Amino acid sequence: MPPDRTVRIRRATPGDAESYARCREQSMAAAYAHFMPQEFFDRRLERFDELVADYARDIADVDSHAHWMATDEAGRVLGICTIAAAPAQWERDLGLPEPPVQRELAQLYLTPDAQGSGLAQDLLRTALPPEQEAYLWCMWKNPRAEAFYLRQGFVHDGVEVSCGPTWFDQRMFRMWRPRRPRA
Template identity: 40%
Template sequence: MKFSIRRASPDDAEAYSRTHLQGLHETYAQIMPPAFHRHYDAELPVLIAKRREALEAGAASWLAFDEAGAAVGIATSGPGRDDDRPDFELHHIYTLASTHGTGLGQQLLDAAIEDQAAYLWILNGNPRAERFYLRNGFEPDGTSTLCGPTWHHRPMFRMHRQQQVTGGHERTAAVDSRQ
């Protein structure tokens, strides 16, 4: 399966938000209660408006498409928001279940953070994501917290990785993130 990945523009707000919503549903189907999914379904118009605003403000977001042109994955990253970890943050990556095992998640990760030192937050009980990030050099840093009410106060933990260097050379992204 081949994918194309490009920086999302404000015109992509709806496709990005719908893909995000489907990714949330598929990723957290067994982890989150039905109320979580109903909440996000009802919030779709708000999510689209907020994503459009973020993209208009220059948010670093990527959208992945399959060969038929359907949106199948998303990623957003940017400066760290945690006071004790001011480096780069991977806000989220979601790929649709139909693409799992194809390498799309890796392509989105490479586009979103390249070889930078970075951190992310991961919901407890998501072993597939945890394995993916461990394979990519992330390690739990000992920090955990509870999510807010929208996420039903579920526990989450933070993972961090150092800048990636391969064979004496910095690793480069397989995707042109400037598109």
């Protein structure tokens, strides 16, 4: 991403659902291509309209989700971030230990051309200020993300789980960031 590019970080609206979903799918394909089979991405694209509808509904539900997006001067989405009330229903259904905090960083994705630009940190700081506690799930085969979250003050809490058949039984682990005093 050119250093002179103007980036705007703002809350997403239901009208942003398609571009939000498109950014997520493009970013996931780049981040997970080294360990997820092409079939995973193909299946997601087959149900893209359903994903857009899900995002429109989630973005409108401001009581349980906060969706943020970073756009360039042309309005192209460069990154997305979702903060959610927690724990999620799937975590309860699996009987996982309660997370140490009740706010989840549910997703943070950047397009490939925005990676390494500092935008992930800016987006995270806007959506989840450093003094706020939260937890997240990280894929085991994604060391770049793990390193980023460690730099942002997240630590491992020892809980890990399979993502299930939809995600080809990949494993993920939980990290959390304790509340820090405001600087």
